[in-house]
Amino acid sequence: MQSMLSRAAQNATTSAIRDLLEHAQRPGMISLAGGLPDPDRFPIDQLAAASERLLRTRGRDVLQYGLTAGNAALRAHIVETTPAADTIDQVVVTTGSQQAQHLIAQVLLDPGDPVIVGDPEYLGALQAFRSREVRLLPAAVDREGIDVDAIEAMIEAGERPKLVYTVPHFHNPSGTTLSNRRRERLLELAARHGFMVVFDDPYRELGEVGSRPAEAAGHPMAVELRSVSKVLAPGLRVGWMIAPRWLCAAVERAKQSADLHTSSLSQAITLGALQSGWYGDHLDDIRAANVAKRYALCHALRDVLGTRLAFDEPAGGMFVWARFTDGTDTTSLLESALGRGVAFVPGAAFAVHSDLRTHLRLSWSTADVASLREAVVRLVG
Numbered sequence: 001m002q003s004m005l006s007r008a009a010q011n012a013t014t015s016a017i018r019d020l021l022e023h024a025q026r027p028g029m030i031s032l033a034g035g036l037p038d039p040d041r042f043p044i045d046q047l048a049a050a051s052e053r054l055l056r057t058r059g060r061d062v063l064q065y066g067l068t069a070g071n072a073a074l075r076a077h078i079v080e081t082t083p084a085a086d087t088i089d090q091v092v093v094t095t096g097s098q099q100a101q102h103l104i105a106q107v108l109l110d111p112g113d114p115v116i117v118g119d120p121e122y123l124g125a126l127q128a129f130r131s132r133e134v135r136l137l138p139a140a141v142d143r144e145g146i147d148v149d150a151i152e153a154m155i156e157a158g159e160r161p162k163l164v165y166t167v168p169h170f171h172n173p174s175g176t177t178l179s180n181r182r183r184e185r186l187l188e189l190a191a192r193h194g195f196m197v198v199f200d201d202p203y204r205e206l207g208e209v210g211s212r213p214a215e216a217a218g219h220p221m222a223v224e225l226r227s228v229s230k231v232l233a234p235g236l237r238v239g240w241m242i243a244p245r246w247l248c249a250a251v252e253r254a255k256q257s258a259d260l261h262t263s264s265l266s267q268a269i270t271l272g273a274l275q276s277g278w279y280g281d282h283l284d285d286i287r288a289a290n291v292a293k294r295y296a297l298c299h300a301l302r303d304v305l306g307t308r309l310a311f312d313e314p315a316g317g318m319f320v321w322a323r324f325t326d327g328t329d330t331t332s333l334l335e336s337a338l339g340r341g342v343a344f345v346p347g348a349a350f351a352v353h354s355d356l357r358t359h360l361r362l363s364w365s366t367a368d369v370a371s372l373r374e375a376v377v378r379l380v381g
């Protein structure tokens, strides 16, 4: 009956790596594999109190259907807090950033369209683009983020990209941050050659304690994707897209047939959290724990593996992206590492075209500081 599936669904097979990672759930396993935020830091008491209050006082609204583009008060709050949008019709609330990627792919891309992505790149975005049967053009990612020279070279060679996708802060999986210089050049190229740039930015708040990531001004070729998944809780499934009005209108139409709208209750809880007195302290609490864990993981990696492993310590986010200098194949290593009780994601999972067999992504987010060292010891046995 597989043959009854659409071509896109038949092509969306699960990967061997994903199948291996099913074992990462076993008891006793230390997982450095997931991209999950630390559940010990979910603001459960605050969200429970806010939900109770909302349901008791505004239950008739927050349990009702809402506007497809999202709660107007939440969108107004977004407009007030970023120079990227002037009015609420430049904002669509989405069911996580992932839905925005899917809807953007649906409204902007036709089969065969060229789309530039980093190599390595976030798997969920690759899946969203691949589901549209586009032609993925990989650009390297280095310490300053996606390689804009490589993008310019592709254009000079005759490619006409329709869209460039990148994760500007603490990229998943490489951990790098796009420099301002490259961001500006990318948008200049976009304006000159007529392509959209999607900045998918769920990790922007996960820098140093007290840090305030700069908010960029709006740009006619830029789409900003935000999410509360990594700063409040992914179970809320609230994100938003800031984009030119014509694109917001198209995404809104596509969203109608996808889910009508993002949960009214989740949006109301999110707005309350963003406007609350506790949110700033909560962010700093997450950041402090995140820095301590990052330091513990990077320190253990240097200590235990020395020059066998090459990596740059990222300035934030959730991931260390590393390479075995002795040629260790990380997909084979995963099989034996799972037996020793540690999981990670092999680099090949994030590859578009390049050979990333000796790379791996390690997340420090959900393990505690003591287990992170043990995980590194188990990694190589």
Ligand SMILES: Cc1ncc(COP(=O)(O)O)c(C=O)c1O
Pocket: 035, 095, 096, 097, 098, 099, 122, 124, 167, 172, 200, 202, 226, 227, 228, 229, 234, 238, 239
């Ligand atoms: C780069 C990137 N974008 C989007 C997502 C998904 O975010 P959301 O929970 O907002 O859909 C993730 C999750 O890991 C991610 O790493």
